[in-house]
Amino acid sequence: MADPHLWWQSGIVYQIYPRSFQDSNGDGIGDLAGITSRLDYLEWLGVDAIWISPCFKSPMKDFGYDVSDYRDIDPIFGTMADFDVLLSETHKRGLKLILDFVPNHTSDHHAWFLESRSSGDNPRRDWYIWKDPRRDGGLPNNWLANFGGNAWTFDAHTGQYYLHSFLAEQPDLNWRNPEVQQAMFDNLRFWLNKGVDGFRVDVMNAIIKHADFPDNPPNPLWKEGQHPFRRLIPDYSQDQPEVQDIVRMMRSVFDEYKDRLLIGEIYLPIERVVRYYGTNGDGAHLPFNFQLLTKPWDAQLISRTIDRYEAALPPGAWPNWVLGNHDRPRIATRVGRAQAPVAAMALLTLRGTPTLYYGDELGMEDVHIPPDKLVDPPGIEIGPEAGRDPERTPMQWDATTNAGFTGSREPWLPVAENYAHVNVEILSHDPSSILSLYRRLTDLRRAEPALSIGSYTSVPAEGAVLAYVRKHKDSRFLVALNMGSSSAELPLGEMKGNITLTTFHFREGEHVAGRLDLRPDEGVIVRLA
Ligand code: GLC
Numbered sequence: 383m384a385d386p387h388l389w390w391q392s393g394i395v396y397q398i399y400p401r402s403f404q405d406s407n408g409d410g411i412g413d414l415a416g417i418t419s420r421l422d423y424l425e426w427l428g429v430d431a432i433w434i435s436p437c438f439k440s441p442m443k444d445f446g447y448d449v450s451d452y453r454d455i456d457p458i459f460g461t462m463a464d465f466d467v468l469l470s471e472t473h474k475r476g477l478k479l480i481l482d483f484v485p486n487h488t489s490d491h492h493a494w495f496l497e498s499r500s501s502g503d504n505p506r507r508d509w510y511i512w513k514d515p516r517r518d519g520g521l522p523n524n525w526l527a528n529f530g531g532n533a534w535t536f537d538a539h540t541g542q543y544y545l546h547s548f549l550a551e552q553p554d555l556n557w558r559n560p561e562v563q564q565a566m567f568d569n570l571r572f573w574l575n576k577g578v579d580g581f582r583v584d585v586m587n588a589i590i591k592h593a594d595f596p597d598n599p600p601n602p603l604w605k606e607g608q609h610p611f612r613r614l615i616p617d618y619s620q621d622q623p624e625v626q627d628i629v630r631m632m633r634s635v636f637d638e639y640k641d642r643l644l645i646g647e648i649y650l651p652i653e654r655v656v657r658y659y660g661t662n663g664d665g666a667h668l669p670f671n672f673q674l675l676t677k678p679w680d681a682q683l684i685s686r687t688i689d690r691y692e693a694a695l696p697p698g699a700w701p702n703w704v705l706g707n708h709d710r711p712r713i714a715t716r717v718g719r720a721q722a723p724v725a726a727m728a729l730l731t732l733r734g735t736p737t738l739y740y741g742d743e744l745g746m747e748d749v750h751i752p753p754d755k756l757v758d759p760p761g762i763e764i765g766p767e768a769g770r771d772p773e774r775t776p777m778q779w780d781a782t783t784n785a786g787f788t789g790s791r792e793p794w795l796p797v798a799e800n801y802a803h804v805n806v807e808i809l810s811h812d813p814s815s816i817l818s819l820y821r822r823l824t825d826l827r828r829a830e831p832a833l834s835i836g837s838y839t840s841v842p843a844e845g846a847v848l849a850y851v852r853k854h855k856d857s858r859f860l861v862a863l864n865m866g867s868s869s870a871e872l873p874l875g876e877m878k879g880n881i882t883l884t885t886f887h888f889r890e891g892e893h894v895a896g897r898l899d900l901r902p903d904e905g906v907i908v909r910l911a
């Protein structure tokens with residue numbers, strides 16, 4: 383019988399930050415031809431889909447998350463011809479290609495915004511969010527921009543403020559305007575018609591604001607020195623009930639095509655994230671689940687979080703897990719080098735689609751960026767803690783100059799100092815490396831449906847141990863993860879079997895019954911008899 387699961391349910395998603403993956407023309411910045419030249423690696427690694435952060439035309443104020451033309455490739459990344467080659471080469475290998483859609487805002491260089499700001503009665507005026515000053519001349523409300531400062535910028539030419547949830551160079555579109563909706567949906571269709579397999583939608587929960595633009599309430603927990611955006615609770619600037627209508631309409635665009643994937647970027651508590659699945663499976667296929675990124679690395683807490691997430695999923699909803707992305711500290715830095723393999727095992731054995739961030743398979747860590755090399759606006763405006771440069775450094779391919787990422791030219795962000803020994807070339811030949819572990823995990827996951835589409839049952843465990851069983855038909859696997867740095871044990875009760883895979887690979891084949899001993903920082907997968 384054919385597997386009733388869709389490619390994005392059983393598959394693994396790999397996120398590429400295109401500036402940092404592979405440079406093909408020696409300008410120090412990664413590009414599409416570079417990605418194409420590394421597809422063999424991705425195939426070898428065993429992922430099923432690649433998601434590329436924005437590669438569209440952009441003044442690059444937010445490194446591509448400020449789009450000035452949704453239907454063209456930025457020259458930094460190459461040409462439309464390069465894109466077409468990337469797409470067909472991806473498909474030739476049986477891989478899928480996911481792009482990044484940025485609907486909340488455009489660049490201030492987008493033709494729509496240039497028209498919109500040209501006069502108060504321009505037909506596109508209402509495509510963005512313009513407000514008069516308050517009677518006292520003040521800002522329309524107290525909303526803050528995510529990257530520091532106010533969310534409003536005054537336009538002297540027309541005497542009004544425009545809203546920007548991020549940089550002033552990223553004006554927010556007015557998604558209550560049906561013309562905006564249709565124009566943006568047509569931009570999606572442009573790529574879907576080309577055969578792109580899906581989109582990750584940027585800040586999906588923020589695209590509709592409260593109709594009356596009330597002040598956001600202060601956050602009583604905020605303290606001086608914390609990220610300035612958190613000073614207010616964004617009650618009225620995001621996650622409004624009406625956003626669900628937009629998500630539903632967006633989904634119906636995807637449903638005009640076969641087998642396309644709609645992912646939403648949503649940082650909200652579990653119970654609010656799952657609303658983005660829609661009511662009858664008519665929302666996003668995968669509202670990103672960032673729990674592994676945001677929760678402390680504590681076995682008991684993670685176990686409760688998994689249960690809470692599983693319980694919150696609406697009927698028919700497919701779960702997903704994310705371990706890293708271009709906005710958050712790298713997993714190996716957050717949980718520590720010793721735990722990175724355990725995190726890998728969790729990501730690739732939990733129930734749901736895994737999303738893996740480029741370089742995490744090497745155990746890449748956040749790179750300290752000297753102040754004069756910082757390029758990310760929040761890092762410069764607010765302070766290095768708010769910046770995202772450390773997790774965006776070049777992919778480490780080999781031990782040659784610049785880790786094989788680019789030629790002799792200085793790369794756009796510094797290459798990690800550890801590249802001489804932490805790189806694809808060396809780690810792929812070391813059977814005990816984290817890269818080899820990732821490789822074995824993707825292999826096992828592909829061979830054993832229990833690990834991709836199987837059911838999830840948590841196994842009671844104490845202290846630093848997280849344990850669960852994945853089951854499909856007659857095959858059952860116990861996954862036991864020691865999330866601590868002391869040895870631990872897991873009582874097995876009636877369960878027994880043979881170790882199939884461990885983070886310390888010499889235990890494979892070992893028979894276990896009664897109890898399972900775990901070394902510090904060890905993860906084990908047992909095929910249950
Ligand atoms: C999302 C992106 C982030 C970007 C922001 C504004 O959070 O992941 O990188 O800066 O939206 O588009």
Ligand code: CA
Pocket residue numbers: 405406407408409410411412413458
């Ligand atoms: Ca380049």
